[in-house]
Amino acid sequence: MADVTIDQVADAMFELVSSMKGKRDLKPMDVSKQMMEKFGDDVDKKMCKKALRQLIDSGRLTYKYAGGSYVTLPEA
Amino acid sequence: MTEMKYKTPLLDELEKGPWPSFVKEMKKEAHRPMVQDAIGQLERSYEEHISHWKHGGLVGVMGYGGGVIGRYSDLPEEFPEVAAFHTHRVNQPSAWFYTSEALRTLCDIWERHGSGLTNMHGSTGDIVFLGSTTEEIEPLFADLTKHGFDLGGSGSNMRTPSCCVGPARCEWACYDTLDACYNITQEFQDELHRPFFPYKYKFKFAGCPNDCVASIARSDCSVMGTWKDEIQVNQAAVLDYAKTVDIDAEICDLCPTRCVEWDGKTLEIDNSNCVKCMHCINVMPKALKPGKERGATILIGGKAPIIGGALLCSVFVPFLEMDKDSDYEDLKELTEAIWDLWGEHGKLRERVGEFIQRVGMSNFLEEIGLDPVPEMVMAPRSNPYIFFDDEIFE
Amino acid sequence: MAEERITDIGPPNYEQFLPPVIKKNYGKWDHHEILKPGVMVHVAESGDKLFTVRCGTPRLLAITSIRKFADIADKYCDGHLRWTSRNNVEFLLTDESKIEALIAEVEEYGFPIGGMGNCISNIVHTQGWVHCHSAASDASGTVKAVMDELMPHFQNMELPAKLRVAYACCLNMCGAVHCSDIAILGVHTRAPVIEHDDLPKMCEIPTLVASCPTGAIRPATVDGVQSVEIVDEQCMFCGNCYTVCPAVKINNAQTDGISIWVGGKVSNARVAPKFSKLAIPFIPNNPPRWPEVVDAVVKIINVYAENARKHERMGEWIDRIGWPKFFELTDIEFTKYHIDDFKHAGETYMRTAQLRH
Numbered sequence: 073m074a075d076v077t078i079d080q081v082a083d084a085m086f087e088l089v090s091s092m093k094g095k096r097d098l099k100p101m102d103v104s105k106q107m108m109e110k111f112g113d114d115v116d117k118k119m120c121k122k123a124l125r126q127l128i129d130s131g132r133l134t135y136k137y138a139g140g141s142y143v144t145l146p147e148a
Numbered sequence: 149m150t151e152m153k154y155k156t157p158l159l160d161e162l163e164k165g166p167w168p169s170f171v172k173e174m175k176k177e178a179h180r181p182m183v184q185d186a187i188g189q190l191e192r193s194y195e196e197h198i199s200h201w202k203h204g205g206l207v208g209v210m211g212y213g214g215g216v217i218g219r220y221s222d223l224p225e226e227f228p229e230v231a232a233f234h235t236h237r238v239n240q241p242s243a244w245f246y247t248s249e250a251l252r253t254l255c256d257i258w259e260r261h262g263s264g265l266t267n268m269h270g271s272t273g274d275i276v277f278l279g280s281t282t283e284e285i286e287p288l289f290a291d292l293t294k295h296g297f298d299l300g301g302s303g304s305n306m307r308t309p310s311c312c313v314g315p316a317r318c319e320w321a322c323y324d325t326l327d328a329c330y331n332i333t334q335e336f337q338d339e340l341h342r343p344f345f346p347y348k349y350k351f352k353f354a355g356c357p358n359d360c361v362a363s364i365a366r367s368d369c370s371v372m373g374t375w376k377d378e379i380q381v382n383q384a385a386v387l388d389y390a391k392t393v394d395i396d397a398e399i400c401d402l403c404p405t406r407c408v409e410w411d412g413k414t415l416e417i418d419n420s421n422c423v424k425c426m427h428c429i430n431v432m433p434k435a436l437k438p439g440k441e442r443g444a445t446i447l448i449g450g451k452a453p454i455i456g457g458a459l460l461c462s463v464f465v466p467f468l469e470m471d472k473d474s475d476y477e478d479l480k481e482l483t484e485a486i487w488d489l490w491g492e493h494g495k496l497r498e499r500v501g502e503f504i505q506r507v508g509m510s511n512f513l514e515e516i517g518l519d520p521v522p523e524m525v526m527a528p529r530s531n532p533y534i535f536f537d538d539e540i541f542e
Numbered sequence: 543m544a545e546e547r548i549t550d551i552g553p554p555n556y557e558q559f560l561p562p563v564i565k566k567n568y569g570k571w572d573h574h575e576i577l578k579p580g581v582m583v584h585v586a587e588s589g590d591k592l593f594t595v596r597c598g599t600p601r602l603l604a605i606t607s608i609r610k611f612a613d614i615a616d617k618y619c620d621g622h623l624r625w626t627s628r629n630n631v632e633f634l635l636t637d638e639s640k641i642e643a644l645i646a647e648v649e650e651y652g653f654p655i656g657g658m659g660n661c662i663s664n665i666v667h668t669q670g671w672v673h674c675h676s677a678a679s680d681a682s683g684t685v686k687a688v689m690d691e692l693m694p695h696f697q698n699m700e701l702p703a704k705l706r707v708a709y710a711c712c713l714n715m716c717g718a719v720h721c722s723d724i725a726i727l728g729v730h731t732r733a734p735v736i737e738h739d740d741l742p743k744m745c746e747i748p749t750l751v752a753s754c755p756t757g758a759i760r761p762a763t764v765d766g767v768q769s770v771e772i773v774d775e776q777c778m779f780c781g782n783c784y785t786v787c788p789a790v791k792i793n794n795a796q797t798d799g800i801s802i803w804v805g806g807k808v809s810n811a812r813v814a815p816k817f818s819k820l821a822i823p824f825i826p827n828n829p830p831r832w833p834e835v836v837d838a839v840v841k842i843i844n845v846y847a848e849n850a851r852k853h854e855r856m857g858e859w860i861d862r863i864g865w866p867k868f869f870e871l872t873d874i875e876f877t878k879y880h881i882d883d884f885k886h887a888g889e890t891y892m893r894t895a896q897l898r899h
Contacts, residue, residue, distance in 0.1 A: 096748070099346070099496065125342065129211045135206075137205075137218070138204055139753065139786035140786075141303035141343030147206055162682075162686050162687070162831070165690030167689035167696075168600045171686075176606040177604045190672060194671070198794070199670075199676070199677045201674060210547070219673060241554050243556060243624065245622075246624060247622060248613070248623070254608075255609050266602070266608065267601050268599065269601075271666065315568055316564050330552075330555060334552045337551075338550070357809065359808050359810065364815050366718040434573045454781075457884060497782070
């Protein structure tokens with residue numbers, strides 16, 4: 073089984089959030105659940121958190137609050 | 149005195165009277181244009197009976213999903229200085245102890261970056277800085293961290309834990325609330341700053357069942373000090389109290405389990421029936437003290453009404469040792485188990501107390517690996533609609 | 543980037559802020575005694591004494607005032623002070639002889655000493671119109687007006703028991719007021735007005751629909767715009783939708799106001815913690831001093847003070863005399879709004895003939 077890297081998960085997360093822009097806001101857990109589904113046993117919650125942190129720290133994604141917390145693309 | 153930009157006849161009324169005035173406090177910082185506009189806008193609210201603040205948006209410091217709450221004026225043309233006027237939550241030290249030096253450091257930081265208005269403290273416990281522009285968010289954060297302070301929680305994350313004065317100044321503290329609060333806050337920094345939950349999760353640490361931090365009503369996880377053995381009694385001091393306290397009426401009759409008896413000379417307590425309510429200890433603090441075998445009761449699920457109705461916490465672990473040297477591993481393990489389950493299956497804005505009611509306490513316990521015990525309920529069920537499974541035949 | 547970004551350091555360690563007498567006697571306190579309103583002493587097993595002088599604040603504090611507190615702490619307390627969970631400042635001293643001078647200076651600066659024992663401590667409260675978007679009323683102003691009248695109860699200890707007043711400016715209850723002897727709560731009383739033009743830009747419709755606890759919000763096309771509609775009869779004015787979507791305006795200058803709740807508590811002393819129960823469903827906003835709210839609170843406190851037994855909190859007193867007597871003594875009208883009709887409402891119906899006639 074090929075090892076999945078944090079970068080790969082991060083890229084997949086970014087793609088997911090981008091594809092949902094304007095359609096549905098995703099919570100951090102929604103994004104992570106979809107990654108665990110997509111990559112199966114190769115990815116766990118810890119990895120998802122790391123990937124998410126990488127995306128947020130680098131500014132590719134950002135948090136937003138609207139009654140609950142979501143991850144979204146930064147405003148242009 | 150700074151000249152005021154707006155006439156504020158309504159707010160001026162609230163400078164009168166003996167209680168300290170928040171209007172005076174605001175005017176003390178009115179040399180800043182943003183405070184002038186905040187006062188002007190507030191006067192407008194007093195005239196019109198409505199708030200002029202808007203919420204939402206994408207504000208925060210890089211990397212964090214909490215700690216800054218976006219706040220905007222809905223009258224930005226009229227009050228441009230508060231067009232953006234954000235709230236910052238700064239994580240307070242355990243039990244709100246400060247030195248004058250630490251306070252001045254905080255004041256200097258806030259003077260450099262914002263309005264100079266604060267709440268000491270916000271409802272959850274944070275130091276609240278009221279009102280900065282969007283541009284100042286990052287510089288303020290850098291200034292705070294440089295001086296050893298960090299932001300607190302907001303949004304769907306662990307909120308800033310808080311605790312009572314505990315062993316620092318209270319003989320009733322059954323565990324070290326300050327240390328536990330600090331330890332848990334440090335352990336879960338990631339959960340505090342990076343929202344990963346369906347909604348907020350609050351910790352409050354109370355040293356005894358008097359619950360001076362209202363943990364049972366105001367937190368998702370209440371860690372409430374208690375003891376297992378006998379109340380410590382100083383009979384000579386009880387006799388002393390007997391001169392001013394009607395012990396039969398004020399102590400024995402008010403004991404919820406009537407486990408205290410007084411014959412005019414000796415106070416007898418049936419400790420096996422004591423429910424640790426604290427009443428007798430509260431009334432005679434020089435004579436009575438909690439026992440020596442101390443720990444905490446862990447209660448889960450308290451919250452205010454939004455959205456499914458208010459809840460008080462309920463008992464999960466009747467007695468947990470809270471030894472400092474244990475690093476609170478049992479509490480952390482329980483917490484992670486709860487977060488895993490609720491985190492995965494909770495709905496948006498569903499607090500853990502509501503989640504437990506939705507899925508059922510028994511199911512919840514089974515999933516997090518806690519055995520049911522009678523201390524968890526006021527009484528067993530009275531309805532016969534039981535979801536039996538095969539376990540009944542084992 | 544000149545400096546490395548610092549994150550995740552958490553709060554400063556409290557130990558560095560503790561006075562030496564606390565460090566020495568940490569966890570080894572023997573007993574305490576209230577010496578007079580607002581002043582208490584803690585005596586350690588070692589015999590060491592720590593004096594605490596408590597003063598009330600309006601919670602909203604200027605850094606000018608905080609610096610003044612720091613100066614006072616330097617002058618009398620070797621720089622040591624703390625805040626309580628009810629927004630009071632506590633000056634911590636070891637030199638008993640400095641207490642009176644400290645009190646004089648704090649009072650001179652405009653902050654009252656008290657809030658201990660069987661009294662009314664500070665009113666914990668929320669932001670209100672000062673800084674909140676969903677406030678149905680102002681918090682600071684109402685609290686100021688009420689506390690101006692309750693000052694004597696802050697400064698003495700003559701009530702039957704502790705009396706905790708709390709204020710929240712909407713049902714979100716940032717102040718979690720729902721377990722207070724007296725809770726003053728801002729309420730919305732009309733369904734939100736929807737700004738259909740803004741809604742699709744600002745909000746996600748499925749999330750907004752799901753946010754309504756009574757299912758009153760439905761997707762709808764309004765003037766060709768994808769939006770929502772609200773079934774007014776199903777709305778219970780909680781404002782949850784407004785939190786999720788700013789285009790659903792719950793605030794209403796004409797119909798927002800204040801409700802009053804009584805008999806809650808959080809401590810476990812004698813009886814279990816209790817929720818506060820509805821006393822007055824609605825009082826219109828009347829700034830700047832909300833005289834109707836102040837009168838109602840004062841009336842309830844006076845009746846309680848006259849009738850409760852020693853150690854009885856508001857809720858314990860009402861449980862002893864019964865709710866009909868409470869409404870009679872306080873001269874508050876009992877209405878249809880007092881009968882619960884939300885989830886588990888039936889739990890509050892009287893299902894016994896044990897009545898006082």
